[in-house]
Amino acid sequence: MHVRKKAGGRHIRLLPVLVLLAATLVIVAAGHGGTGTKQVAGAAKAQSGSGGGFGEVYKANPATLKKTLFNAKLLPKDKMARNIALAAYGRANKKVNQDLALKCWKNNGCKTGTGGKLTVAYVEGFGENVYRQISKMEFILQALTYPQIGKIIYTSAHSDPTQALTDFRAAIAQHVNVIVTYPDFGDAMLPVFKEATKAGIPVATYAWGYVSGPGTNYLTVVGEDTCRLGKAYAKVMNTQVRSGNIAFLGGFPGNPLSLSWQRCEQPALNPSIHVVANEPTNWDPSKVQSIVAGILARYPNIKGWSYEYGLGMAQGAFAAYKAAGIPFNAVLTLRTDDVGMGCAADKLHNPKLKVYYYTAGNSQIRVALTAGMMKLKGAKIPPQIVFPIQLQNQAKRDSCVKGYPQEASATSLVPLSLLHRMYPK
Numbered sequence: 001m002h003v004r005k006k007a008g009g010r011h012i013r014l015l016p017v018l019v020l021l022a023a024t025l026v027i028v029a030a031g032h033g034g035t036g037t038k039q040v041a042g043a044a045k046a047q048s049g050s051g052g053g054f055g056e057v058y059k060a061n062p063a064t065l066k067k068t069l070f071n072a073k074l075l076p077k078d079k080m081a082r083n084i085a086l087a088a089y090g091r092a093n094k095k096v097n098q099d100l101a102l103k104c105w106k107n108n109g110c111k112t113g114t115g116g117k118l119t120v121a122y123v124e125g126f127g128e129n130v131y132r133q134i135s136k137m138e139f140i141l142q143a144l145t146y147p148q149i150g151k152i153i154y155t156s157a158h159s160d161p162t163q164a165l166t167d168f169r170a171a172i173a174q175h176v177n178v179i180v181t182y183p184d185f186g187d188a189m190l191p192v193f194k195e196a197t198k199a200g201i202p203v204a205t206y207a208w209g210y211v212s213g214p215g216t217n218y219l220t221v222v223g224e225d226t227c228r229l230g231k232a233y234a235k236v237m238n239t240q241v242r243s244g245n246i247a248f249l250g251g252f253p254g255n256p257l258s259l260s261w262q263r264c265e266q267p268a269l270n271p272s273i274h275v276v277a278n279e280p281t282n283w284d285p286s287k288v289q290s291i292v293a294g295i296l297a298r299y300p301n302i303k304g305w306s307y308e309y310g311l312g313m314a315q316g317a318f319a320a321y322k323a324a325g326i327p328f329n330a331v332l333t334l335r336t337d338d339v340g341m342g343c344a345a346d347k348l349h350n351p352k353l354k355v356y357y358y359t360a361g362n363s364q365i366r367v368a369l370t371a372g373m374m375k376l377k378g379a380k381i382p383p384q385i386v387f388p389i390q391l392q393n394q395a396k397r398d399s400c401v402k403g404y405p406q407e408a409s410a411t412s413l414v415p416l417s418l419l420h421r422m423y424p425k
Contacts, residue, residue, distance in 0.1 A: 215383025288316025342399030
């Protein structure tokens with residue numbers, strides 16, 4: 001699915017400084033309260049949820065939930081889906097060996113040293129961007145909270161659909177116990193999903209990696225309802241743009257994330273708003289730059305852009321506008337809350353650039369893994385684990401969070417200290 005270079009600077013008007021500072025302190029404190037770090041004093045006592053089963057406790061620290069979801073109440077409505085999410089996010093506060101996690105991340109897998117009999121795999125078609133690499137670390141950290149997991153596997157097919165199928169079949173042949181994935185190539189992945197399911201291996205997708213037949217062809221899909229995301233994008237465009245030309249950007253052609261929000265945003269737009277371009281970018285910032293440049297050459301007065309990958313937009317579109325000599329006066333609706341996107345927007349000091357974003361959702365991969373682990377224990381897993389959507393306004397909630405690497409997202413549950421080791425300055 002997603003993607004991430006450096007940008008800097010921030011400009012905040014005097015009035016919201018105290019509010020933003022307080023919010024930042026909460027976010028950073030929650031970040032330090034992540035895996036293997038200290039909790040904010042007293043925060044560990046406050047828990048959301050209750051009960052447990054299938055090897056899990058259905059409780060999570062509200063500070064953790066607020067950090068990764070914007071609001072601790074933005075949990076799935078379905079009871080079992082909610083319990084799975086609480087169990088997954090509750091594990092985010094368990095202490096794990098961060099040195100081992102970093103080694104595992106760099107080496108694309110490892111033995112955990114616990115002697116556990118289970119092997120879990122994160123198998124994906126495309127992993128060559130920061131979003132996926134942070135998701136990989138979330139997966140590793142979550143796996144390290146399970147002593148029964150003795151081996152962690154990670155593979156990327158480097159954007160090759162044939163290799164993606166081969167990698168999946170290799171994981172099946174190794175008799176892994178759980179597979180988590182994002183299906184970059186959509187329903188083309190169904191044959192291997194079915195093969196894994198037939199072999200008794202739970203397959204869970206995250207970031208709303210929807211392919212046909214969740215609950216039958218594979219275990220479950222985790223994430224926000226991206227059709228609703230598209231409608232939320234449309235609501236912003238209808239109120240902020242009102243009329244004129246806008247453009248859509250997406251990831252790999254046919255990937256389920258882009259398809260879903262685009263199909264639902266377009267019909268929800270005002271009749272006076274025209275989508276004049278819809279281009280795949282493979283979530284590659286350099287490709288974003290060339291595509292945006294081409295669109296601007298034909299339509300220099302684009303009033304809005306909808307896309308998933310915030311930092312990819314910052315790294316590509318900002319350069320394209322600068323090269324074209326066109327002020328970046330547009331409305332952006334984005335899925336990810338990358339720090340670099342917020343900082344790049346702040347640096348422009350342009351009130352005519354309006355940015356709305358959702359949470360990056362890296363931590364959704366934790367929920368996908370926990371769902372698979374619970375399935376091994378006999379739990380009945382819902383075919384969809386759906387999180388509510390709440391877009392944030394960059395002017396009111398700055399995603400340029402001080403102290404975070406430009407490549408990262410402040411809603412990630414990877415501890416800040418570990419993010420700095422992953423992406424040193």
